[in-house]
Each structure stands twice: as structure tokens, then as C-alpha cells.
Amino acid sequence: xxxxxxxxxxxxxxxxxxxxxxxxxxxxxxxxxxxxxxxxxxxxxxxxxxxxxxxxxxxxxxxxxxxxxxxxxxxxxxxxxxxxxxxxxxxxxxxxxxxxxxxxxxxxxxxxxx
Amino acid sequence: xxxxxxxxxxxxxxxxxxxxxxxxxxxxxxxxxxxxxxxxxxxxxxxxxxxxxxxxxxxxxxxxxxxxxxxxxxxxxxxxxxxxxxxxxxxxxxxxxxxxxxxxxxxxxxxxxxxx
Numbered sequence: 001x002x003x004x005x006x007x008x009x010x011x012x013x014x015x016x017x018x019x020x021x022x023x024x025x026x027x028x029x030x031x032x033x034x035x036x037x038x039x040x041x042x043x044x045x046x047x048x049x050x051x052x053x054x055x056x057x058x059x060x061x062x063x064x065x066x067x068x069x070x071x072x073x074x075x076x077x078x079x080x081x082x083x084x085x086x087x088x089x090x091x092x093x094x095x096x097x098x099x100x101x102x103x104x105x106x107x108x109x110x111x112x113x114x
Numbered sequence: 115x116x117x118x119x120x121x122x123x124x125x126x127x128x129x130x131x132x133x134x135x136x137x138x139x140x141x142x143x144x145x146x147x148x149x150x151x152x153x154x155x156x157x158x159x160x161x162x163x164x165x166x167x168x169x170x171x172x173x174x175x176x177x178x179x180x181x182x183x184x185x186x187x188x189x190x191x192x193x194x195x196x197x198x199x200x201x202x203x204x205x206x207x208x209x210x211x212x213x214x215x216x217x218x219x220x221x222x223x224x225x226x227x228x229x230x
Contacts, residue, residue: 032214036221043117044205046218089157093214101170102214104149106156 004092006105013080014113020076021108023090027071032093034102035064035075039086047075047088080112120206120222127229132194135225137206138187144211147219148181148191151203163189196229203227 005024013019025033032051038044048057053068061078077084087109091102119138127133139146147162161171163183171181178197183189193200203226207219 034214034218036218041223043221043223044219045221049215049218051215091157101159101162102219103159104157 004090004103004105006088006090006108008108009106010109010111012111012113015080015082017080017112018076018078019080019110020074021088021110023073023075023092023105025071025073025090025092025103025105026094027068029095030068030071030092031095033066033068033073034091034093035073036089036091037086038089038107044089075108077110080110082112082114085110085112118206118208118220118222120204120225122225123223124226125228127196127227129197129229130195131229132192133196133200133227133229135191135204135206135227137189137191137222139189139206139208140220141187142210143208143220145209146183146189147207147209148189149205149207151205151224157205160191193227196227198229201228 007022034049035047036044037047048064050066055066057064063076066073075088087107089104089107091104093102118140121136144165148160149157150160151157158173160173161181162169166183179193181191203224205221205224207221209217209219
């Protein structure tokens with residue numbers, strides 16, 4: 001059973017603050033790391049799909065880095081806004097049989113106070 | 115495309131009743147996944163289908179749970195009989211035939227199930 005861990009479980013920041021959180025995943029047989037953003041009462045939506053060690057991806061004020069050797073990824077939000085409030089989920093795809101599974105972490109709940 | 119459509123959005127039922135959750139995937143997507151979201155365990159994969167065929171149901175908690183995909187446009191997840199511990203948000207997600215290195219999952223809005 002794969003273990004994908006996210007930290008912190010939740011955090012509160014003030015509008016304008018920059019913040020980051022962590023996803024750790026098994027580095028063995030690693031293929032891909034996904035980040036999803038899940039707003040309350042909406043569908044989780046993909047932010048990034050990352051595969052290569054040292055990958056860095058950016059979408060507006062949100063960026064992510066990937067270290068496949070040590071098995072972690074950071075998600076950064078620059079200048080947080082109230083609309084960034086959501087749960088951020090990461091998911092790892094590691095080979096190991098014929099299963100086609102993404103294994104999700106429990107998420108980091110971000111609340112941005114105006 | 116309207117995205118992945120799930121129904122109902124909310125379901126409240128009494129213990130022992132049968133519950134059926136429905137999912138309409140994005141047209142052309144070959145893979146369909148049923149997930150369950152709880153505070154304790156996060157997002158867990160229950161079962162997935164490829165081209166309407168169930169591939170891996172090892173995440174289905176017990177025989178009370180069953181899932182079908184009779185055609186490319188429709189899937190159901192059934193719980194019979196339901197129990198209070200089944201209360202959770204159930205998500206359907208689909209993706210196209212590309213690998214996880216190239217494509218992401220598209221989620222429905224979920225069905226919030228409460229069993230009392």
C-alpha cells in the first residue's frame with residue numbers, strides 16, 4: 001500500500017501572504033505526481049501533472065516543484081487571495097503491477113483570511 | 115462537454131436501504147473511477163473501469179458495494195444494505211486513454227451520502 005502524506009493538514013494565512021505545503025510520496029517505481037485543487041461544493045480540478053526530477057511548473061501565482069529521488073513535492077502560492085481557499089490534494093502514480101491507480105494524500109486545507 | 119455529471123448531489127437514507135449513485139462520464143474518456151472521500155481516510159479508490167470493463171475492485175470495502183458500467187455513458191455504484199459508516203462523499207472521475215504521466219483525472223461534483 002502506497003503512502004502519500006501531505007502537511008500541514010490545514011493552515012490559515014492572511015491575504016497577501018505567501019505560503020507553501022508539502023507532499024511526500026514513495027520514490028520507488030515513481031511515474032507521476034498530480035496536484036489538484038478542491039473548492040468546497042465543487043469538483044477537484046487538476047493543477048499540475050509532474051514527472052521529471054527537478055520539474056517546476058507554474059500557473060499564475062501557484063507553482064510546484066518535484067524531487068523524485070527523495071520523494072517530495074512542494075506547492076507554493078504567492079500573495080494568497082481569499083479565492084485560493086481550498087483543499088489542495090496531491091496524488092502519486094507508482095508502478096507495481098497492473099493497477100492503474102493514483103494514490104491520493106489527505107490534502108491540505110488552506111484558508112485565506114481577507 | 116458538461117464534464118463528469120453525478121447524481122444525486124445529496125442523498126440521505128436510512129440504514130438498511132439500498133442506495134444507487136450515478137455517473138455520466140465525459141464523452142470519449144476510456145477510464146472511469148469511483149472514489150470515496152472521508153475525513154479519516156481521505157480519497158480512496160473503490161473501483162475503476164477501462165472501456166466499461168471493471169479492472170480493479172480491490173478497494174470496494176465489502177460485498178454490500180457493487181458497481182456497473184453497462185455502456186460508455188453511464189456507471190452506477192450501489193450500496194445494499196447501507197450502513198451509517200458508509201456516510202461519505204463519493205466521487206466519480208474519468209480520464210482519457212493517455213497515461214497518468216500525460217493526463218489528469220476529471221472529477222464530478224460528488225454525491226454526499228448520509229446514512230442515518
